[in-house]
Amino acid sequence: METIKTMLDAARQGQYAIGAFNVYNLETVDAVLSAANDLLSPVIIALGERYLEHFPIHAVAAIV
Numbered sequence: 001m002e003t004i005k006t007m008l009d010a011a012r013q014g015q016y017a018i019g020a021f022n023v024y025n026l027e028t029v030d031a032v033l034s035a036a037n038d039l040l041s042p043v044i045i046a047l048g049e050r051y052l053e054h055f056p057i058h059a060v061a062a063i064v
Contacts, residue, residue: 007042020044024051029063 011018021032023045036043045064047057 002042004044007044011042018042018044020046022046022048022051023060024048024055026063029060033064 007018019041021028021043023029023032024047029045032043032045035041045060047055047060
């Protein structure tokens with residue numbers, strides 16, 4: 001598994017961007033990971049603090 005630092009260093013070297021996508025349920029996690037897989041592109045799964053009330057961090061970690 002790559003770290004974010006490793007991904008960002010590679011992106012800087014390759015002069016490309018890595019998208020960070022806010023997720024808030026199983027469907028959005030699935031959509032982001034599916035698109036990343038289809039495009040063979042790295043992504044950053046992000047979670048807005050306001051979503052934690054309805055989508056606890058342990059649930060996000062289990063899904064991802």
